Amino acid sequence: MAEPIWLYQFRLILIGDSTVGKSSLLRRFTDGKFIEYSDPTVGVDFFARLMEVEPGKRVKLQLWDTAGQERFRSITRSYYRNSVGAVLVYDVTNRKSFEHLESWWHEAKQHTMPHNMVFILVGHKIDLASEREVSQEEGQQFARTHDMSYLETSAKNAENVEKAFWQVTREIYELVEMGVINTEEGWEGVKSGMMPRSYSTIPLSAQQDNGGEKKCMCS
Ligand code: GDP
Ligand code: MG
Numbered sequence: 308m309a310e311p312i313w314l315y316q317f318r319l320i321l322i323g324d325s326t327v328g329k330s331s332l333l334r335r336f337t338d339g340k341f342i343e344y345s346d347p348t349v350g351v352d353f354f355a356r357l358m359e360v361e362p363g364k365r366v367k368l369q370l371w372d373t374a375g376q377e378r379f380r381s382i383t384r385s386y387y388r389n390s391v392g393a394v395l396v397y398d399v400t401n402r403k404s405f406e407h408l409e410s411w412w413h414e415a416k417q418h419t420m421p422h423n424m425v426f427i428l429v430g431h432k433i434d435l436a437s438e439r440e441v442s443q444e445e446g447q448q449f450a451r452t453h454d455m456s457y458l459e460t461s462a463k464n465a466e467n468v469e470k471a472f473w474q475v476t477r478e479i480y481e482l483v484e485m486g487v488i489n490t491e492e493g494w495e496g497v498k499s500g501m502m503p504r505s506y507s508t509i510p511l512s513a514q515q516d517n518g519g520e521k522k523c524m525c526s
Pocket of ligand 2: 373
């Protein structure tokens with residue numbers, strides 16, 4: 308049987324105040340780039356990347372980038388329900404963004420029920436060491452109280468970016484493997500792997516005839 312290019316697809320959402328660096332984190336993670344003056348996100352943006360969770364086992368990450376501004380919040384809410392993971396981001400040089408974490412966390416919790424959501428807390432922009440307003444201990448404390456992992460990152464120098472996404476992906480992967488989180492009809496949070504090679508062996512004409520539908524390993 309052909310190996311799937313990915314075993315699971317997880318949908319993650321990035322949340323936190325605007326300008327904390329959510330889009331920059333995603334750009335660094337998916338594209339390896341950093342832009343000093345990036346345009347603010349309008350509504351919701353979408354990124355994707357494969358990640359190896361253990362040797363030979365890949366997960367496809369669908370990453371939803373949200374705008375932090377209040378006027379976009381109603382859009383954001385509709386994306387929580389279909390996510391299995393949330394990256395909660397604040398800016399270590401912006402105390403307000405840290406103080407707002409509690410409300411972001413509550414909002415996510417409220418809109419994901421009855422599904423399980425795996426959170427990771429990310430204290431971002433640590434390259435700006437002299438401007439720091441939130442200590443590492445405070446970040447750690449919030450994460451401990453809310454039962455989530457914690458990492459400090461910089462999109463500018465790429466520090467811990469890979470590790471942060473790996474960490475949350477790995478935690479979700481373990482819960483899926485243990486059967487704590489399951490794929491569900493009508494829920495986009497976790498999907499089972501596609502079989503691209505069996506698909507590519509079907510003649511193109513036949514693919515067009517069946518509307519280009521892909522073969523799926525979904526149980
Ligand atoms: P978002 O609104 O949360 O998506 O934030 P953006 O990704 O648009 O970033 C807001 C601003 O912070 C931009 O000017 C980025 O260049 C800057 N920024 C993002 N990440 C970092 C970082 O790790 N270090 C520094 N020094 N600046 C960053
Ligand atoms: Mg943005």
